[in-house]
Amino acid sequence: MKLRIWRYDLTVAHRWTIARGLGPGGQGGDDVFPVVFAALTDKDGVVGYGEAAPSPRYDETADSVVAFLERVNPYQLSFTDLPGSLRYLESVGSRNYCAKGTLNLALLDGAAKLAGQPVHRFLGLDFQEGRHVTSFSIGLAAPDVIRQKVAEAERYPRLKLKLGGRTMPRPWPRCGRWPLTSPLRVDANEAWKTREEALRNLEWLAGDGNIEFVEQPMPAVADPADQAWLKERSPLPLMADESYVYAGDVERCAAGFHAVNVKLVKCGGISAGMEALRAARAAGLKTMLGCMIESSLLISAAAHLAELTDYLDLDGNLLITNDPFHGVGCRDGVLSWAEAPSKTGLRAAPR
Numbered sequence: 001m002k003l004r005i006w007r008y009d010l011t012v013a014h015r016w017t018i019a020r021g022l023g024p025g026g027q028g029g030d031d032v033f034p035v036v037f038a039a040l041t042d043k044d045g046v047v048g049y050g051e052a053a054p055s056p057r058y059d060e061t062a063d064s065v066v067a068f069l070e071r072v073n074p075y076q077l078s079f080t081d082l083p084g085s086l087r088y089l090e091s092v093g094s095r096n097y098c099a100k101g102t103l104n105l106a107l108l109d110g111a112a113k114l115a116g117q118p119v120h121r122f123l124g125l126d127f128q129e130g131r132h133v134t135s136f137s138i139g140l141a142a143p144d145v146i147r148q149k150v151a152e153a154e155r156y157p158r159l160k161l162k163l164g165g166r167t168m169p170r171p172w173p174r175c176g177r178w179p180l181t182s183p184l185r186v187d188a189n190e191a192w193k194t195r196e197e198a199l200r201n202l203e204w205l206a207g208d209g210n211i212e213f214v215e216q217p218m219p220a221v222a223d224p225a226d227q228a229w230l231k232e233r234s235p236l237p238l239m240a241d242e243s244y245v246y247a248g249d250v251e252r253c254a255a256g257f258h259a260v261n262v263k264l265v266k267c268g269g270i271s272a273g274m275e276a277l278r279a280a281r282a283a284g285l286k287t288m289l290g291c292m293i294e295s296s297l298l299i300s301a302a303a304h305l306a307e308l309t310d311y312l313d314l315d316g317n318l319l320i321t322n323d324p325f326h327g328v329g330c331r332d333g334v335l336s337w338a339e340a341p342s343k344t345g346l347r348a349a350p351r
């Protein structure tokens with residue numbers, strides 16, 4: 001097996017800012033997001049692709065991903081021995097979930113291609129066309145910019161609004177679509193530091209609009225007792241994102257949240273993502289698949305797990321202007337494989 005790795009900078013259409021990225025002056029955000037791609041090629045020329053969209057929030061960067069991948073001996077990887085390949089990857093180093101996830105994607109892409117199946121069927125899952133709708137995220141910005149972004153997102157039936165920092169509680173982005181007729185998702189990205197502040201904001205949100213759920217109101221390091229206190233009193237469903245990295249976090253999250261947001265780059269790829277979604281459902285939690293700013297390769301990989309979710313937030317590829325892959329399509333928020341470049345594997349390919 002041959003392994004090729006290369007870096008790529010994704011550029012976003014609008015500067016991307018969330019509560020955690022705000023400086024003391026309320027300024028912040030990024031225009032460019034470095035990702036790393038990997039391609040595994042077997043002796044017959046079958047290629048499996050993988051992508052890492054690392055986040056410093058989870059202690060990974062493009063540099064750390066490349067450093068990990070350079071330690072991997074591709075001769076230890078095989079499309080025909082997934083369990084052995086994944087065991088080998090674990091032996092290369094602890095943590096590095098995003099880096100390992102890159103090769104988890106590439107291995108499953110190659111294995112499913114060899115089996116002549118799309119990844120979801122290879123994993124025993126279904127995918128019903130027309131059923132899976134993603135939200136479209138609106139990052140933090142000045143109110144007039146938010147209004148413009150919301151207007152540009154008119155075709156998406158579900159919006160997810162980033163809140164926190166100085167935009168909370170005012171100015172709330174009143175605009176042409178507000179109050180929205182369809183529910184709005186809100187993500188505070190750990191912004192509210194005490195349970196009382198979080199509850200005040202949740203009550204205010206509940207009174208102001210049609211909110212479906214609120215992601216990560218308090219920091220993941222908050223006292224679990226405070227999170228449970230908040231769950232008991234919250235007028236809106238609470239979803240764990242930064243608090244739910246992988247399946248091992250399920251017990252703690254079940255006590256403090258109603259739902260979880262699983263991301264392939266947090267937990268370590270498709271295999272760990274499946275495990276995290278199934279563990280959450282078994283614990284009675286609602287599930288969502290989310291993403292970072294990432295190309296259509298990672299978004300396609302996540303889409304294969306759509307059947308295991310109640311909500312989708314797979315819009316990272318919709319926010320960028322230089323997507324080097326194409327794969328699962330998105331028309332008016334509805335995910336579809338109708339125009340995917342391939343019928344097997346991840347169903348994604350370089351442009």
Ligand SMILES: [Mg+2]
Pocket residue numbers: 187189215216241242261
């Ligand atoms: Mg989030």
